[in-house]
Amino acid sequence: MITINNKSIEYKENKILFDYIKEDAEFSKQKFLISGVDNILYDLKLTPIKDNNIIWLYDFSSERGRDAYWHSTSHILAMAMKVWFKKNHGGDEKVKLAIGPSIENGFYYDFDLGGTAFKEENLSEIESIMKDLIEENIPFVKSVLTREEILEKYKKSNEKFKIEIIEQYKDEKEFAIYSNYSKKYEMEFFDMCRGPHIPSTGYVKAFKLLSLAGAYWRGDENKDMLARIYGISFPDKQMVKDYVEKIEEAKKRDHRVLGKKLEIFSIFEETGSGLVYWHPHGGMLRDIIERFWKDEHLKRGYDLVVTPHIARAELWKTSGHYDFYKENMYIFKIDEEEYVLKPMNCPGHVMIYKTKIHSYRDLPVKYAELGTVYRYERSGALHGLLRVRGFTQDDGHVFCTPSQLPEEVEKVFDFAVFMIEKFGYKKYSVELSMRDPKNPAKYAGTAEEWDVAQKVLKDILIKKNISFVEMPGEAVFYGPKIDIKLQDALGREWQGPTVQFDFNLPRRFNVTYIGDDNKEHFVYMVHRALLGSIERFIGGLIENYAGKFPLWLSPVQVAILSVTDETVDYSKEICTILKENNIRVTEDYRNEKIGYKIREAENNQTPYMLILGKKEKDEKILSIRKKGEGDIGHLSAEEFLKLFKDSLNN
RNA sequence: GCUGGUGUGGCUCAGUGGUAGAGCAGCGCUUUCGUAAAGCGCGGGUCGGCGGUUCAAAUCCGCCCACCAGCUCCA
Incomplete structure (x- = not known):
């Protein structure tokens, strides 16, 4: 007996998977794409069938099926690009293939176009070639090559990115490729790929190429800029229409559109990009949120503080920002002396803390400030209210003893969740941002200190049973952090609430308390923002509510x-x-x-x-x-x- | 910053070498009206900026600025 999708079926030797599917009234109706045995995924026709096997079949309704479907469509896209170059540039050597994975919604493929002009309007020509390839119903044929064979194949066509990938897998002796041959275009296409793939191109019933954009090879801005084509495909034409419509609907919730229509904010070309002017409705929204925020902080034992927008460069040299954060800071001179427009509020809070001697009995000390900061952001990163150059952080710092740390971090985390739920955010994801062990120069502090701090944060997430992703290399220079990402209308994630550990500033500023042993100890410091920034938070609010604010938040009721x-x-x-x-x-x-x-x-x-x-x-x-x-x-x-x-x- | 795209009245957009257009909004007049757009009339743009080509530029070319998508980077 074998089991297919939980159904027991009699095993017969030499019978292939297609036969089992055909003979089963239920299975034969479904359009299966790939299979899985022992948690390994296979092409349907390459699925090993042995007695007592447990076999799973996946169609488009499963994530695994969708991945294969979209990934296979990306191969069709790549093949179409090769055909297009052959037609328009007398050969396909100019276009180099990089990678073409499936993603959360659809797929993309990255190409090096060898300096050839390729524009968005050409996408429709690619689409029509793809249609032809799909109509031909070309099978995906897997073969396994030795390292030497595949290198020779790729060297012949000078596919430098593929060669780079192969060289990265030093110990791998064999590589799989998938080939497709088109009679119509007399084109043999192959792509190195683990698979699995759908049986043939004809399985793709409807697709659309969505955009053309740039992307760095391996996500590294020092490497080549490639052309990335995004697309989506479905087993039904209506599903493509629905998907495109859904995106159009989401665009109507764009906070930049609604922010203008509802008279919430403006950003003017002539006054500087990334700098927000809040109109009366936006000003009211801010006031409602800020009052609520202050009340909730006072309830939880925070003291409100206010610190200046500029400070002598000296302060930022002491804090380390002048070294580690300089490219984001606005620095200017007054009477030959350097000043910095504050990019963060922490050094200011430290200055206040340090004005007196603190006993362990007084800790934790918690300062909160709606602190407006300015950071230079690269022009291409700016995005309405969600990414600006001047913004107000709902900042706060907790100064505590080591033994208080876990409890204080937990309180902050609970407070952050309270806030985002109060404002109606339903979807958010949690990340633990850690140091990049390969790049120690980027960080203040020792590896040992980082390990301890990272563990404290991680333990709390585990204790609270929060699902999170570890993100090595995502930490800021002064410490690891827990980040909560909020989504905009199109599902893009933006960092909002954040809880950050800091062992850097206490040492740099000599921030201490007197313990019960009558000795001076370094204080433990937690930075936190619950909303992230008022700007980003309101931008997200507008999109989440589609401008239809609940009564308590409505600027006009x-x-x-x-x-x-x-x-x-x-x-x-x-x-x-x-x-x-x-x-x-x-x-x-x-x-x-x-x-x-x-x-x-x-x-x-x-x-x-x-x-x-x-x-x-x-x-x-x-x-x-x-x-x-x-x-x-x-x-x-x-x-x-x-x-x-x-x-x-x- | 990088790749591609876009920039025309307050807003949304049409106009690809021959004297700047529409709808909405605004203003004036008429209308005083009952639960999602009353009618008529009027005003408003050196076409993102600077430079160039041309007899002639919103339109072609160059540089710059801003915005959009994506990459990179981050609240």
Whole structure:
């Protein structure tokens, strides 16, 4: 007996997997792509079948099936590129293949185009070649070559990236390739690849090339810049349409679009890129968030501090930033003396801590500051509110004893999760950023110190049962950190909350406390930001809520709309009552039809509209309209206040 | 910073060598209106900036700036 997808089937010698699939009424209906035996994945036709085997078949609905599907489509793309170069540049030698993996959504392939002009508009020509290759239903044929054979093959075509990959696998003696032959284009294509692949190109029913972009070879900016083509494929045409539509919908939630429409912020070319101007609605949003933030910090034993925006370079030399962070700092001179526009708040907090002697009994000391910092970011990295050059960190530093450290880190982590959940973020991922052991010069502190610090952070994540990814080489120069990444509308991740350990500053600044042994000890220091930065956090909020903020965050909560001139006086009376109750109100008394005013308020995402006409004025009532729901009837002013307060708390 | 793309009135966009266009918004007049766009009229742009080619440039070329996608880098 063998088992296929949990179904027991009688084993017969010399019978191949396709036969088993064909003979099973259920399996034959499904479009299987690859198989797995003992957790190794195979091409369907190369699946080893032995008695007592447990075999799994994967179709597009499984992650493994999708990976193979997309990866195979990337081979078709690469083959099409070769065909295109043969047609347009008299040979395919100019295009060099790098790598072409599947990714979370689709696939890409990186090419070196040998200086040939290739533009986005050429993608449609590539697509039509791909269609031909798919129509031909060309099989993916696997063969195994020796090291010498494959090197010879690749040297002949001077595929330098493939040769580099082979040379990287020094101990590997055999390499697999997958070949496809097109009669129509008289093209033999092969690509070194572990596989597995789908049986033939015809399995790809629908695909789309999405974009052309640059990417460094091996992600290293000192290496060649390659052309990367992104694409997606599906077993159904409708799925491609749905996918493209989904992306279009997500783009409508872009905070740069909504930020303009909802009058939240501007960034001006003439005043400098990456520098944000907050309009009244954005200013209100910030104020709501910042007040909440301060209240929650005071509840948890933090003291609020404020530090200057500039400081003498001396401070940054002591902190180490002048050496380790210089390329990100704005440095300038006043009276021949160097000053730095602060890129971080920590040295300032250390200065405050150091103004007196601290007993172990006083620890932990926790300082918090909404500290605005400036960092030079490379122009290509800037992105609306999510990546700017001037931003306000919701910063805080915990000074504690070594024994308090685990508890304090845990408290900070819980606090961060409290905040992001309060603001409605559902999706986030956690990373443990560690040092790169190969590059010790990049970091302050010794390897031993790093190991200890990394362990403290890791233990807490394990204790809290948080799933996280270890990221070697991702740490900042002064210590390891736990990062929480938040997603934007298109699923791109941005670092938000962060908890960072620091053994660097206490030593550099000699930051100490007096222990119960009456001796001086270095304090342990934790940097943390719960939102990350106000700018990035609000950018994410706009996208997550698609501009439809919950009542408590809405810059404008109620729009008062008068039906005619006759009801303006009554409208003003109501407005006064609402404002006395700390409700954020706009008034619209223009000479416009009520439908027009409603439409505008709806488009501005105003949660409540009060329509005040003759009837309301005469009967001293309000006609209430809720955003997205429409007319919800009449209430007295008192009743509306109660309704409003109730919905604030939900 | 790198690769590719884009830049036209407040906003969204059309216009590829021959005297700058539309819709929305704004302003004026009419309309005083009941739950997602009333009608008519008017004003507004040295076409991102600088330089060049040309009898003539939004349009072609060069440099710069900004933005978009991706890479790199990070809150």
